[in-house]
Structures are given as structure tokens and as C-alpha cells.
Amino acid sequence: MVQTVRIEAVARDEAGKGAARATRREGLVPGVVYGAKQKATLVAFDPRDIMKELIKGGWQSHLYEVAVKDGPTERTIMREVQFHPVTDRPIHIDFQRVAPGARIRVRVPVVFLNEDTSAGLKAGGVLNVVRREVEVLAETDKVPDHFEIDLLNAKIGDGLRWSAIKDHFGARPGIVGRDFMIASIAAPMVEEEVAPVVAAPEPAKGKGKAPAKAPAKAAAPAKGAAAPAAPAKKK
Known part of the structure; x- marks a missing residue:
């Protein structure tokens, strides 16, 4: 207590x-x-x-x-x-x-039991804590030092709510009207593997065929020079 x-x-x-x-x-x-x-x-x-x-x-x-x-x-x-x-x-x-006997509004920490042996955590799940403390109304002589939630049989996908607390010690939750979430066992995140991009090797210097040269352009006739004669027509 x-x-x-x-x-x-x-x-x-x-x-x-x-x-x-x-x-x-x-x-x-x-x-x-x-x-x-x-x-x-x-x-x-x-x-x-x-x-x-x-x-x-x-x-x-x-x-x-x-x-x-x-x-x-x-x-x-x-x-x-x-x-x-x-x-x-x-x-x-x-x-x-x-x-004495009055109810006070306090925040009580939550402790999780059997994390090392939890079925969901051993299967690779992750404990996702939503609330590390819970606000409650409790009698001054009965305020719990902490609340306990047992994870032993919790599986991946399970939600651990106010009702999962082992003993409320007569305290009333500050959030009324719903069984609110305290933690969950989330599935592990799977990262997509991306294949590395391998660059094509460069050819070694001095090896392999040289690139073909473009054909040379014919030289233009000099100014004043006679134009080349046209080929004779076949009779």
C-alpha cells in the first residue's frame, strides 16, 4: 500500500x-x-x-x-x-x-510483471506502453504504491486495459465509462530488404577495342579552283 x-x-x-x-x-x-x-x-x-x-x-x-x-x-x-x-x-x-477516509485524486504508476517470460514478447512482440501512470480516486489510507499487470500469457496483438490490473485496491479510475488502454503487445516491425545496386565495372585502360572514328568530311574546294568535272553519261 x-x-x-x-x-x-x-x-x-x-x-x-x-x-x-x-x-x-x-x-x-x-x-x-x-x-x-x-x-x-x-x-x-x-x-x-x-x-x-x-x-x-x-x-x-x-x-x-x-x-x-x-x-x-x-x-x-x-x-x-x-x-x-x-x-x-x-x-x-x-x-x-x-x-482520514477522504478520497483523493492521485496518479499511480503501473508495473509490468513477467516481461522476460511473456509469450508475446518471447515471440518477438514489442511492449507498447500507453500510460505509465493511471489517475485514480482512492481513499487516503488505501492509495496503492503501484498497480500490477501480468504479461505472462499476453500474446502479440493483445491490449492490456484497466481491467487487466490485478488489484485496484478499491480505487476508481479518473477516466470513466470505458475500459481504457494502458499497454499493448505490438507485432515486430519488419524492415524491407533492398538489394544493393552494383555498378557496372569500367573497362581497364589499354584493353578492349577503341571506339570507331566518325568518317572524315570531304574538304571544301578552295576559292577560285575549278569545280570537279561531273562523271560522263553513259551512251
Whole structure:
């Protein structure tokens, strides 16, 4: 089931862009905890703690206990992360409070089992993944860490849909009204072989017949010279 991760934070006194920039100059990442019909709490985090969660992956389906120093511990999900356009480092984080028993909208990663022994993949098929994550509505205490699809008996041409997931853990899909596609086993692409074009060999120098010369044209008579006599007629 879903992991619950504790993450330390300190309170911030002021909101706004100027206050956020001042927090970053102190080496911290500004953030906010909101929701559950309560006043938003301004917080800041150690960037190393944030990067560890982002690198680990799956943070959009984890529960976080944001422990504010000298303050409350909030049960949340990490809802949005803003990144620096050049360094790709997090510059602001939003956490949403969650109440026990409430349903939250999260994205859950999909894991494919038995790829090495899949009938379709062993026959040369290719796993074409349409969705690596599925958006669902799930109870906060029952959010799955991931969904599993077994590829063991999947054959070339098979479509793997929402119904192919082994256990939904009570979650409802965000896409309603159809059994949507998650992956498929596609047929291998066959490249047409083109025969290489072989150029005709050039004749070796000095060998073979020389090309025939064109017949020479008769020289024109010089100016003033008598025209050649016409052949005599036969009597």
C-alpha cells in the first residue's frame, strides 16, 4: 500500500515573491500546506529532503507527514512542484492536507510483471506502453504504491486495459465509462530488404577495342579552283 514519508519543515512568517526569494537565499525551498478547510501554513524545506523524494519517484502517490518545527504535523500529499527553468532544482512546493477516509485524486504508476517470460514478447512482440501512470480516486489510507499487470500469457496483438490490473485496491479510475488502454503487445516491425545496386565495372585502360572514328568530311574546294568535272553519261 501507499508509503507514508515524514519530512521536516520550518515555518515561514511572510508570503509573497520577495519572501520566497529570501527563503531561497537561506538555502531552503519555500512551500505551502493548504486544504481541509483550514488556513494555509507557510513552510520551508531542506532541498536535500525534497530532491531525495523526487529522485526516488512515485511521490505523487505517497502520503507525507509534514512535521513543522515547533508546530503541527500535517498529513498531506505532494501536489505540485515548481522547478527552476535553468537548473531544474525545485523552487516551490505545494502540499495538500488530507483527512482520514477522504478520497483523493492521485496518479499511480503501473508495473509490468513477467516481461522476460511473456509469450508475446518471447515471440518477438514489442511492449507498447500507453500510460505509465493511471489517475485514480482512492481513499487516503488505501492509495496503492503501484498497480500490477501480468504479461505472462499476453500474446502479440493483445491490449492490456484497466481491467487487466490485478488489484485496484478499491480505487476508481479518473477516466470513466470505458475500459481504457494502458499497454499493448505490438507485432515486430519488419524492415524491407533492398538489394544493393552494383555498378557496372569500367573497362581497364589499354584493353578492349577503341571506339570507331566518325568518317572524315570531304574538304571544301578552295576559292577560285575549278569545280570537279561531273562523271560522263553513259551512251
